[in-house]
Amino acid sequence: MTTLDHYIHAATRDNTRESYRSAIRHFEIEWGGFLPATTDSIARYLVAHAETLAVNTLRHRLAALAQWHIDQGFPDPTKAPVVRQVLRGIQALHPAVEKRAKPLQLEHLEQVVQWLDATTSAARSASDRAAELRHARNKAILLLGFWRGFRGDELTRLQIEHVEVVPGEGMTCYFPQTKGDRTYQGTSFKAPALSRLCPVDAYLEWMAVSHLREGPAFRAVNRWGHLGETGMHTDSLAPLLRTMLAEAGIASAELYSSHSLRRGFANWATSNGWDLKTLMEYVGWKNVQSAMRYVDSADPFAKHRIERAITGASRDRAPIVTRL
Template sequence: MQVEVVVHGRKDRVYAALFDRCDRTTRHRLAEAGSSADTLPEILAAARLSPGLELRLSGISLSGNKTDDLVIAHDVPFAARARALAAERIGVAPEDPSLTLALHLSSVPYFLARYRQAHGNTIAQSDASSPLPSPAGQTPGVIVRWFDASLGRAVPQRDGSLETARDSASAYALQAKADNTRKAYRAGVRAWCAWADRHALPCLPARSADIAAFLADERGRGLAPATLELRRAAITYLHRLAGCAVPTADAAIGETMTGIRRSAARDGFTPRRKAAATQDVLATIISAIDLSKLSGMRDRALLLMGFYGAFRRSELASIDIRHVTLLNKGLLVTLPQSKGDRQGKGVEIALPYTHDQYCPVKAYGAWLAVSGIQAGPIFRRVRKESTAASDGNGREIGPQPLTDRSIARIIQSRASAAGLDGNSFGGHSLKRGALTTGMDAGAHPVKLKRLARHATYAALGDYLELGDPFDEHALQQ
């Protein structure tokens, strides 16, 4: 084994500082070979040093800045030991070719380990390779920053090189995850790294026993089993992205999660589904809206379009004027991206005219007329004091779209204003209400599935509110 030798400062001084630490055999070999010999790396690779040297793990570049080197061991007596300690910290085999070790000669010499993840290794271990250096073994703060930077990567400009093509593939693979999924993964990785840091445990690569303890502790804080599964998925994705072995498939973690779910069920915990804003409920909510306010006109259009299109809140937030076409029968909304559209083909949603005051087409037209919006997102932030008479002069209506969380809060606040329990409503209420209304009207399951834009019928059941189990009994006549 050889070790790279890096000299800082005057050779005679740094060699003298190292010479005093070497064992007798090494000093003899150095005296014979001289400081400029090609055999120097081989000689120092076998040297025993007393006192031993500090072992550092090289920092990585993030957003154009290099993170600090991380001291991971002290008093390391020889290069092979330094390499083994670095490999253990990173979670790879000592002979891994991506792990390099250098001996830096200065007034205070030290070992510096560096881990450069090869594209080939990444692709073999992960379904989403990363062109950034792997943060394995780094501090929790560096790992969180690396994860955020990786998820936020844009597709690079094509230059014909293989390296850029691989980087582009990485960026496209990251974009396969929906925005809300990436947001949940970011939160999960931050929570894991913060917990591991408090307990002085390695974040990446992680140990399965530590992850199981983390999930149990999070349940103790009151997190729902579904949230814990998201935490587990985030840790899995972190390891795959970094090219590390995935510890979350370990049986101990699976058993921990099974025990958490069963314990939660014994304690009476059931997943809380948001109330369905059925047609009657929606009419009650809309009747309480003050249409003299810009926010009232916006929210009426938002609620009616959300209901008749069975939109998710993220889909409502993403609707742009160029996505909407007015036809004789109503509105045709084309979504370039949707959760159920795995192939990215885009989906078309029909919003028909209705012959009452709850027509989504008329509400949409009225909102555009008073807001003055001619391009860009349809549903935007409105100042609370703005009235419909102000004609959306630009100061009352912002340029940015509402966030999906803002839409959920609007649904809750409008339900509360109508005298309903606002906390029981949320972003899924409009979709659940639309599908439940269709079911009650006797719509064929094929039509309901098409409206829901679900890949399977199994997912459809989660959105239906079945009502009284006796009245709805299959054998009840």
């Protein structure tokens, strides 16, 4: 790889690059398409998967195919009017309700942490190094992910040398690049030290038991208690969280994902008086639409608002007295 190629490669996030490669494999290998593609083949590809893939997934596949053609110096067939019309037709005939992860409630967070504390103590007493490491790591992931509203890829990309801890005050997590950082300025996120359910204490406990000093903060632990050299894969966080919740006795654990931490914090913050601007600045959302996808209304059916109006109208209505 030349120096030029090295810098071009660095301009795209690893997650984006891998997801685009997966999309190209799907088009070529699983569907049997040919590259460079024609407008007709792109349209037929969309039609072939209209009933099985979500519209957003199809849009992502088009973006990957468009990027492949641009990178290889070919005309982009995904911008043709017929492709756009087919995509609009699929959206009209196969509308889908966006699936959202169930937000993790504060009481459930506390229940899981209590379970993790108990299992960590039991593992330590039994000299089960692997279990002790997993539970300490999972507690740090859970609390830091919740109180900072981190995405799964941010948790898995966190580097120890980019974390600064001020005991009793808080910790700063620096990311050279985040999803919304298109200019590669880097972003720092601060997490507070709390009197209970503290993400800072959980992180320091994990550092102490793991003896890690540099590299990825959160890594896989094998059956012998050995830590991996690389960071955990983002896709491993959802099953990890579901397993934790199920073993801690949380109902419907299968409805949760790594986004549940972010949504859980957003709902906790708004229900405790945080305005949307403050929440956006804290979490790092750049636009209102992104923030609103994570925030559930405290009165989703407008029941309480309507009931108050009905009750108020009844009280204001003067009683009619009939004189005989």
